[in-house]
Amino acid sequence: MKKIIAITLCMAMTAMMLVGCGAAKEAAPAETPAAEATAETPAVETLTAGKLIVGTNAAFPPFEYVGDDGKPDGFDMALIKAVGEKLGLEVEIQDMEFSSLVTSIGSKIDCAIAGMTVTEERKQMVDFSDSYYEAVQFVLVTADSDIAASADLSGKNIGVQLGTTGDFIAQDIEGATVNSYDKAVDAVNDLVNGRNDLVIIDKNPALVFESNFEGKVKAIDGAQFEFEPENYAIALPKDSALTDAVNKALEEIKADGTFDALVKQYIEEN
Ligand code: ARG
Numbered sequence: 650m651k652k653i654i655a656i657t658l659c660m661a662m663t664a665m666m667l668v669g670c671g672a673a674k675e676a677a678p679a680e681t682p683a684a685e686a687t688a689e690t691p692a693v694e695t696l697t698a699g700k701l702i703v704g705t706n707a708a709f710p711p712f713e714y715v716g717d718d719g720k721p722d723g724f725d726m727a728l729i730k731a732v733g734e735k736l737g738l739e740v741e742i743q744d745m746e747f748s749s750l751v752t753s754i755g756s757k758i759d760c761a762i763a764g765m766t767v768t769e770e771r772k773q774m775v776d777f778s779d780s781y782y783e784a785v786q787f788v789l790v791t792a793d794s795d796i797a798a799s800a801d802l803s804g805k806n807i808g809v810q811l812g813t814t815g816d817f818i819a820q821d822i823e824g825a826t827v828n829s830y831d832k833a834v835d836a837v838n839d840l841v842n843g844r845n846d847l848v849i850i851d852k853n854p855a856l857v858f859e860s861n862f863e864g865k866v867k868a869i870d871g872a873q874f875e876f877e878p879e880n881y882a883i884a885l886p887k888d889s890a891l892t893d894a895v896n897k898a899l900e901e902i903k904a905d906g907t908f909d910a911l912v913k914q915y916i917e918e919n
Contacts, residue, residue, distance in 0.1 A: 693889075694890065696759050699739060700740075702741050704749075704761040705742060705743070708834065709747075710723060713763060725762040727911050728781065731902050731911070735897075735902065743757070747813060751775055751884060755887075764851060765881060766851075766880065766881060767879070767882050777885070783881075784880075785852050785876055786849050786850065787870060788847050789837060792865055794846070798873060803824045804823070806844065808830065809850070810833040811829040812829075813850075816829055836848045840866060841865050
């Protein structure tokens with residue numbers, strides 16, 4: 650009996666829709682009650698409908714930092730907003746510890762953009778978009794330091810940001826004591842006050858810190874220490890339709906000049 654009422658109700662609603670709404674002709678055939686919902690389902694599924702919840706660690710200039718208004722800003726933030734626009738999703742940024750990003754993907758956040766290097770270990774847990782930037786680790790030392798080659802790194806106190814590729818490189822350096830920090834700037838502060846002999850961090854943040862700590866620290870190209878180039882990409886849940894959609898958006902953003910404009914604005918003019 651209940652079933653019959655439900656079906657009748659459903660038919661009545663469908664009939665009302667057909668009568669009351671001029672667009673009914675274009676709507677999917679209304680055989681099932683689900684047809685109505687299907688028409689509104691977005692192209693890609695996210696944790697919260699209509700939203701792209703993005704994790705970052707906003708302590709990594711020029712890719713992400715907290716702006717004067719207290720909100721995350723930087724190249725990655727601008728890039729992911731452009732991606733969200735292409736996907737018709739409202740971007741919500743969640744600032745968290747870098748080392749928590751990968752494990753939060755798919756549960757707390759839809760994806761992460763954080764100057765994150767594609768690595769084999771991370772690929773066990775997440776998928777990556779196409780790469781959008783090439784980087785390399787740099788070495789920050791005090792202005793008067795003679796550290797200049799791989800052999801000079803062994804046995805040193807090395808500051809890194811926890812869970813980063815700089816951290817992984819430092820762990821492999823013979824006899825080194827690795828001091829890890831939640832924020833890279835704290836590693837640099839401890840370089841200036843003598844607790845660290847060097848800091849290993851990505852090129853662009855290294856250059857920003859070199860200029861912010863002008864005269865106190867110098868940045869050395871990681872090629873001098875035989876560090877390999879790295880590629881940044883957006884981390885996404887494994888086997889998600891979101892990855893293709895994000896890649897398509899990135900392609901469009903590159904083709905229409907937005908990408909180059911953002912590189913100029915956030916990276917080259919800094
Ligand atoms: N590229 C390095 C990595 O993937 C460092 C990234 C740090 N990013 C940040 N937003 N703190 O491990």
